[in-house]
Amino acid sequence: MSVALAVLTSDPNLVRCELHRLEGQVALQEEGRSNAVGIGTYSQEDVLLRRFPRDANLTLESLAPPHETEALLFHGQRLPVGLSLEENTQPFRSRRWLFAHQGTLEGFTDIRASLLASVPDFLKRQIRGETASEVAFAHFLQKLWDTGHADDPRLEAKVAGGLLAETARELSRASAQSGAARTSTVNLLATNGFIVVATRQGGRPLYYTRLEGTDSCEVCGITPTSLDSQPGVAAHRRRRTVVVASHVKRPAGWVELPEGTTLTVETDLQMRHLAP
Numbered sequence: 393m394s395v396a397l398a399v400l401t402s403d404p405n406l407v408r409c410e411l412h413r414l415e416g417q418v419a420l421q422e423e424g425r426s427n428a429v430g431i432g433t434y435s436q437e438d439v440l441l442r443r444f445p446r447d448a449n450l451t452l453e454s455l456a457p458p459h460e461t462e463a464l465l466f467h468g469q470r471l472p473v474g475l476s477l478e479e480n481t482q483p484f485r486s487r488r489w490l491f492a493h494q495g496t497l498e499g500f501t502d503i504r505a506s507l508l509a510s511v512p513d514f515l516k517r518q519i520r521g522e523t524a525s526e527v528a529f530a531h532f533l534q535k536l537w538d539t540g541h542a543d544d545p546r547l548e549a550k551v552a553g554g555l556l557a558e559t560a561r562e563l564s565r566a567s568a569q570s571g572a573a574r575t576s577t578v579n580l581l582a583t584n585g586f587i588v589v590a591t592r593q594g595g596r597p598l599y600y601t602r603l604e605g606t607d608s609c610e611v612c613g614i615t616p617t618s619l620d621s622q623p624g625v626a627a628h629r630r631r632r633t634v635v636v637a638s639h640v641k642r643p644a645g646w647v648e649l650p651e652g653t654t655l656t657v658e659t660d661l662q663m664r665h666l667a668p
Contacts, residue, residue, distance in 0.1 A: 393422055393596070394469030394482075394638075396494040397455075398581045400588045400657050401462060401633040408456035409611045410603060410633045417646075419639040420450045426468035428481040432490035433461040434585040439488055443481055453611070463583045467492040471523075480521035484529045487543060488584045491532060493525035494638045495577025495596050497563055499570040500524040507531070507566060524563075528580065532559045549587040549656035553666050556580050557654040560593040581636060590636045591654040599646040600655055602663065603633040632661050 397418060401410055429444040440457065444450065455466055467482035483492040500523075507527050508516060515530045515537075535555040536542035560578040567576040577594030592598045607616045609628050618625050634657045640646050649655055652668035 393496065393577075394467060394494050395420055395422055395426070396492045396579065396581050396636075396638045397464075397466040398492075398583060398588050398590060398636040399464045399633060400583065400661065401631065402661060403627055403631045404460035404462045406627065406631050407461055407464065408453060409609050409628070410631070410635075411452040411456050412609075412611050413603060413606075414452045414635065417641055418452060418635075418637045419641055420452065420455075420466070420468060422470075422639065426470050428471045428477050429466075429468040430481045430483060431455055431457075431464055431466045432483045432485055433457045433459070433464045434488075435459045435461065439485055439490065439585070441483070441485055443478075446477075461585075463490075463585045463588060465490040465492055465581060465583055467494070475522060480523050480526070482525055484526055486518060486529070486533055488545075489533065489536070489542075489582060490584075491525075491529040491580070491582045493528050494579040494581070494598075495594055497524035497528070497578060498567045498574050498576045499572035500527075500567070503566050503570045507563070510534075512537075528559060528563055528578070531562065532556055532580070532582065535559060545584070545586050547584070547587070549589055549658045550664065550666065552582065552584075552587060553589040553591065553654045553656035556582055556589045557591045557593075557666060557668075560591045564593045579638060586659050588634065588636065588657040589654065590649065592649045592651055594651070596638065598636060598638055598649040598655075599640050599643070600634065600636045600649060600663070601646045602661070603631075603635065605629040605631045634661055634663060
């Protein structure tokens, strides 16, 4: 299986601080070390991917990029021997979109050809690896392009979320119709740096939480007694962040996304559920 984490924040300068707040709450590894670990972030108009060594000692704070970013998407998994780590490590990227699949699409080998048959050639050419996750991304991108707003920074999260949910349902249905013995887990997360959408299909949970501003920060040395005039104090009190995670160490303060439901997070950090 795999681990996924998405973050969208109101203050791109405080991502490291927000990740530090999650220490002890979110797990970045399942049992057994991941050998394919990556993160996607944004730096102004650039979308940056970073890959971690298989023996990296990951902490949440270590995921913070050296630059400011409004959003990030992390994914870690253990790929089988024979698959290229370079080409199959998530998250995947296309233009401003970052995408991650947490789970397993059962019977993928049997349905790969039929799934690819419906994907336009220009999206097929973007597929470099061999995993079901990248094919899932191609299906999501196809739906985005069909709307005519794939590159629109004003795209509403509810529209993107609906397309992501439709992608997950189609993949799960194709797996079931192929006669797969087990139910697929198709938990999908995507962001374009302005919004975050996440959908849950299958038995594996997804959780989310909202971090409100505080008057303390261990990273910046801010305490409740710090003066308002001290640099960063006001920003820390105003900050707000939404986090989506597949693996939480303690559920207090986290909400489990119901199976078959999609979470949408708009640019103003308003959260909504899309029903199945």
